[in-house]
Amino acid sequence: MERVAAAAIIDAQGRLTGWSEGARLLTGHTADEIVGRPVAGLLAEDVPPGVLAARSGTVALRHRDGHRVEVALSACPVLGPGGEEAGHVITATVPGPALADQAFQQASMSMSVFDLRQSYLRANDAACRLLGVSEESLVGRFYPETVEDAEHSQGFLHHLRQVAETGLPVRYESFTGTPAPSRVHAWSIEMWPLRDVSGELAGVALAAFDSSEQYRARRRLALLNEAATGIGTTLDVVRTAEELIELLVPQYADFASIDLLDWVLGEDELPMIPDGALTLRRVAHGSTQEGNPGVAVHLGEMHGYQPSSPPARALQEGGAVLGRTGEPDFDEWLAERNARSPEGRPYRVGVHSMIAVPLLARGTTLGVAVCVRSRHPEDYAPDDAVLAEELASRAAVCIDNARRFARERSTAHALQHSLLPRGLPGQAAVEVAHRYLPSGSLAGIGGDWFDVIPLSGSRVGLVVGDVVGHGIQSSAT
Structure with missing residues (x-):
């Protein structure tokens, strides 16, 4: 030409x-x-x-x-x-070739031209690289004969025929791969009719843009939106940890666990991270395999992480730590886990990547979340670490809120019980018996009070009152 x-x-x-x-x-x-x-x-x-x-x-x-x-x-x-x-x-x-023809042939996106019977007329270099064949081997062939993914080709063929029959352009998003977000390959596809000099419909052209990164970014944003509404629905530490697990598995991990420092579940606050081996309590875990087969640590159990392990490093460094097969720290951590649970073969087979992220809230370290991939084919990458830190941060704030609520309620109960009378002053007018039943509020305490006041003439005043509100302030008032 x-x-x-x-x-x-x-x-x-x-x-x-x-x-x-x-x-x-x-x-x-x-x-x-x-x-x-x-x-x-x-x-x-x-x-x-x-x-x-x-x-x-x-x-x-x-x-x-x-x-x-x-x-x-x-x-x-x-x-x-x-x-x-x-x-x-x-x-x-x-x-x-003319400049326009060169632009078609050298375009970075996949571009092709089909006749009205869905057979190839042209395919640019990007399309040929994608299919792994030359343009000469495509020209004249019916589209379904050139691809192996039958399910994907049926939808593609449907849209080609739709444009050929209606003469109207079509734009849609197509996905290939498995349902797991990390395995999905997304394509933004546009098809439009081609007409000859007389205006008659002569073919269909298409351009396909690889939008996998945009798709994954949308998935990450959707995951964060789910975290905003799905984590922290109760003021319960363990339930909040379980909600994080439900969000992570299976969308983000094949197995995930939440381990908390023991003081988080108690009344005393000891936020310092000790040197050496770390001991934490397992409060929640989940797996893509029903029943968590071969789990190394059971719920409620205490267990330790060696200082070189990714979870211990995440706690010490205050940020996400990635590990994958072939790295000494990852291999040592996996071997140590497998030694604790040798029957856990369904879990350890195929494990190739993990990410450990600390649970940090208001400058205090509460514990660590560990995510593991075995069925997901892709290793965790730096952008996964950013997402993990964001999810862990939101969950940690909710866990800390629940911890603070439990601590405040415990403190208020102690204060209120200390204020209850050990006995009543004697007087001759009446016999008095007393009993205190806590309120049904979330705080569990209020500002209720009573008194027995001796009066002149063998009289007595019986008084019951209530300070408006609940919690420590009402009890103190």
Whole structure:
């Protein structure tokens, strides 16, 4: 395929007397600069003799900026009044594909052209690389014959036929791979009708853009939105940890666990992270395999992490730590886990990547979350660490809120019980018995009070009152 690029007029003496806009674009010379000059000044090398005789052929020109431009020339003589040659009209074409054709062939996205029977007419380089075949092996073949994914090809073929039948463009998103988000390959596909010079529908063109990164970014955002509404629905430490597990498995991990420092579940606050081996309590875990087969630590059990293990490093460093097969710390951690639970073969087979992230809230370390991948084919990557830290941060705040609530309630109960009377002053008017039943509020305490007041004349005042509100402040008041 050739494209006419330029035209010029040369007189009998070889001087340029006419210069087209295409010639300016091809050589960089304007008409003011070039008209009247010898045409030989444009040549990058001597013209081959055969070109002069045949009045056509390939000639090398010199661009205004110095680079070489090869063009195919064709000369048509211009006759004078007596029939003699008075000059020539020269047309120059650039051999090879036109610029638009080059743009199609070299586009970074996959582009193809089909006839109305869904057979290939063209396929650019990106499409051929994607399919692993040459354009010559595709042209003329029915689309379903060229792909192995039958399910994906059926939807693709449906849209090709839809455009061919309706003449209307279609834009949609297509997915290949397994349902796990990390394995899904997303494509943004646009198909549009092609019409010939008469306006008749002649084919269907398509462009497919790999939108996997955008799809995964949307999935990460959706996961964060789920975390905002699904974590912290109760003021219970263990339940909050379970809600985080439910969010992580199976979307983000094949197995996940939450281990908390023991003081988080108690009344005393000891936020310091000790040196050496760390001991934590397992409060929640979950697996893609029903029943968590082969789990190494059971719920409620205390267990330790060696200082070099990814979970211990995450606690010490205050950030997510990634591990994968072949790394000494990961292999040592996995071997130590398998030694604790040798029957846990369903868990350890295929484990190739993990991420440990600390649970940090208000500057205090509460514990660590561990996520493991075995069925997910992709290792955890740095962007997964960012997501894990964000999810862990939101969960940690909710766990800390539950911890603070439990601690405040325990403190308020202790205060209230300390205020209950050990006995009543004696008096002759009545016999008095008392009993206190805590309120049904979440805090579990209130500002209720009573008194027995001896009065003159063998009388007594029995008084019951209530301070508005609940909690420590009401009890103290």
